[in-house]
Amino acid sequence: MGSTYSDIIMEKPSLRSVGISRAEGLTALDSVIFNREDWDRMDAEEASELRMEAIGEAVRFHSKNCREYEAYCERRNFDPEVPLTKENLSSVPQIPTSVFKARELMSVPKDEIVRCFESSGTMGMKSRIFRDEITLARLSGSLRSSANVWSDLVGDVDIEEDVFVIHLGPSRREAGSVWFGYVMSLIELEADTKHLMKDGNVNIREAIEMATNALTEGKRILVVGAPFLVREFCAQASDRSVRFGSNLYLITGGGWKKQGGKAISQIELAEFARSTLGLDSPKQVRDVFNQVELNSAFIQCCEGRLHAPPWVEVIVRDPFTLEPSASGAPGILTYLDPTARSYPAFIIGEDLGIKEEGPCPCGRHSSSIRVDRRLKVSEHQGCALQLEKQFASVNL
Structure with missing residues (x-):
């Protein structure tokens, strides 16, 4: 029996290494994600x-296999069979993320579903x-297949032997259906990882001890967590005389939500981290943008840009x-993500921001986003709410 997609998840994602070819059902997109090291x-x-x-x-697949999306396309007068071009790409019907709170959208039989994630x-x-x-x-391949995505964090050290990850969040088992816990479990396949959140609590002192010990062992240390937890890590480490130099990076994820009534600024956090941890540069604080409705992550480069993978519009x-x-x-940031097969990941998000295009000094050519703030429903979501009502009125 041939290899399955589950096999790919648990190994280095190379179609060639697991003996799967496009003739067995994999697409050009799969070939890029799993086989191309420099995507x-x-x-x-x-x-x-x-x-x-x-x-x-993806549009043709979902319009044929998701009844709600098919009806939505009809209501929007969109023909999935019309070839897409740069000029008509924006006409692909997109779903407000609020719809996923009210409906169970699937493009595959329910017995093919292996995980349900919640925001x-x-x-x-x-x-x-x-x-x-x-x-x-x-999703797994897009996070792990390119050596360049994390190259300037890891450098030339061996990921399995010389990188230590401290996750200020729950393990995959503890996280249950929470989305970010699963994303972190993918990193665990690559590097030695410790998850510190148990029953909703994080022992920051333990995290600091782990980081200090790893530094003495010559490890490259990645501390990963929600921005407010990363800030607390920096605050509690401020009474130490340890300087981490270039050996520690802080990776934030989960959104820059308010904590204690005050919004957390990445620029302020980066400078705070530099001063309290003795980092060589504020560029050692990076963000990863994702949301449960998306099936791809946007990873911030050394120049501060959140780059979209090349397959996401x-x-x-x-x-x-x-x-x-x-x-x-x-404007409102919206996405066309073709990597999702089990549901249509053509979404209208709830963030206001801008799209930056053109070559980046980091070497990437893909577009990037800058998230400014969340939408205020009363001020900005009128049209999105109208689309939500239109979607909800679809007769099946």
Whole structure:
């Protein structure tokens, strides 16, 4: 029997190494994710061609296999069979993330679902996203397959032997259906990782001791967690005389939400970390942007840009009309992510920001996003709410 997508999740993601070819059902997108080591250095033209093909295939698949999405396309007068171009890509129907709080959207039979993930639910209701093996494998591959994504953090050291990860959050088992816990479990496959959150509590002192011991052992240390926990790590380490220099990086994830009534600024956090931990540079604080409805992560480079993987199309829309905004103009950040097979990951998010294009000094050519703030429902979500009502009124 041939290898499955589950096999790919548990090994280095190379289609060639597990003996799977496109003839066995894998697409050009899979070949890039699992077989190409430099996908994050793909030039703009090649990346555009990949998106057109992958998103077109995904739209046709979901319109045929997700009844709600098919009906939604009809209501939006969108024909999935019309070839996608740069000019009509923004016409692909996108789903407000609020819909995932009210409906169970699936494009595969329920017996193919292997995990259901939930959002943090900080605003009340939680999104529920159902993933099959293929969807999970693509997420895994997109986080682990490119040596360049994390290269300037890890340097030339051996990831398995010389990198130590301290996660200020729960293990996969403890996290249950929480999305970020699963993302962290993928990192655990690569490097020695300790999860410190138990029953909702984190022993920051233990984390500091672990980091100090790892430093004496010559390890490269990655401390990963929500911004407010990372800040607490820095605060409690401030009474130590340990200087971590270039041997420690702080990776934030989970959103820059308010803690204790005050928003956390990444710029302020980076400077605070530099001064309290004795870091060589504030660039040693990096962010990873993802949300449960997306099936790809945006990883911040050394220049501070949150780069989209080359297969994800970011569309910035006017918050009042939902028409595409002019290049460089702020608006609602929306996404077309073709890596999700079990559900249509064509979403209208709840963040306001901008899309930055053009080559980055870090060497990447993919677009990046800058998230400014969350939407205020009363001010900006009128059109998105209308789309939500339109989706909810679909007759099946």
